[in-house]
Amino acid sequence: MLNFEQKLAILDSYPQLERNNVSLGRVNYHYEDSRHDKKTVAFHLHPNGNGYIYAGLLRGYETDDKGYVNIREFSEPELRSLLEASMTSLSHYVPEALPASKRKKKAQQEADALWENEDGQILTLKLEEDLWYIYAGLHLEMAFETVAEAEEYLIEEGFKPQA
Numbered sequence: 001m002l003n004f005e006q007k008l009a010i011l012d013s014y015p016q017l018e019r020n021n022v023s024l025g026r027v028n029y030h031y032e033d034s035r036h037d038k039k040t041v042a043f044h045l046h047p048n049g050n051g052y053i054y055a056g057l058l059r060g061y062e063t064d065d066k067g068y069v070n071i072r073e074f075s076e077p078e079l080r081s082l083l084e085a086s087m088t089s090l091s092h093y094v095p096e097a098l099p100a101s102k103r104k105k106k107a108q109q110e111a112d113a114l115w116e117n118e119d120g121q122i123l124t125l126k127l128e129e130d131l132w133y134i135y136a137g138l139h140l141e142m143a144f145e146t147v148a149e150a151e152e153y154l155i156e157e158g159f160k161p162q163a
Contacts, residue, residue, distance in 0.1 A: 001073050004047045010079055011042055016087065034090040041086050043068055053082050057089035092155060115159040123159055125150055 002010070008027060011017055017029040022044070029042035038054060045051035049072055056067020061082070063069055071079055113125040124135045125147075132150040134141040144150040 001049060002076060002079065004045065004049055006076070007045055007049075007051060007071070007079065010076060011045070011083070014083065014087075017041060031087050031090055033087075035092065036090055038067075038090060041083065041090070053079070054086050054090070055082060058085055114162040115154045116162050117158045117160070121159075122162070123154065125154065 011027075011029050012019065014029075016033060017031055020028045020030060022028055025047050027042070027045045028040055029045075030039045031041045032039060036057075038056065041054050043052040043054065051071050052064075052068035053071050054067055055061040055063050055069045061069045069082060071082070074082070115123045115125060121136075123141060126133050126135065127147070132144045132147050134143070134150060134154065142150070142153060144153065
């Protein structure tokens with residue numbers, strides 16, 4: 001188990017994290033490059049060794065109701081792995097889940113959504129007869145049953161919705 005100073009040293013070694021001292025000797029770390037409302041990556045690191053890292057967008061971690069993992073017993077490699085995964089998850093755009101009543105309206109609005117990657121390549125996401133199709137120009141790239149699957153594919157391929 002790492003002590004408080006060791007945990008702080010590890011977190012301080014990430015220049016993209018901003019340290020914030022809070023009450024009772026506790027420390028938080030914020031990730032300002034987050035593409036989500038969530039910015040706090042490390043929460044309430046305490047001199048007694050307790051603390052939490054955000055993993056609400058990750059799979060395979062047991063989180064509390066706010067998406068945090070208790071890191072009290074973590075080793076340095078475990079802590080670094082979780083920190084890096086947390087920052088990576090917060091760096092990517094993830095479409096927010098909508099209530100079912102708004103999904104249909106959103107689907108209609110996104111029926112001809114354009115997505116672009118860093119190289120300027122553009123793909124079109126279209127809803128046609130209950131399936132979601134991704135086109136590169138006139139050529140069919142992929143087809144999906146749900147908009148969530150299609151958006152996940154586009155994000156994984158490095159595309160973002162055009163503004």
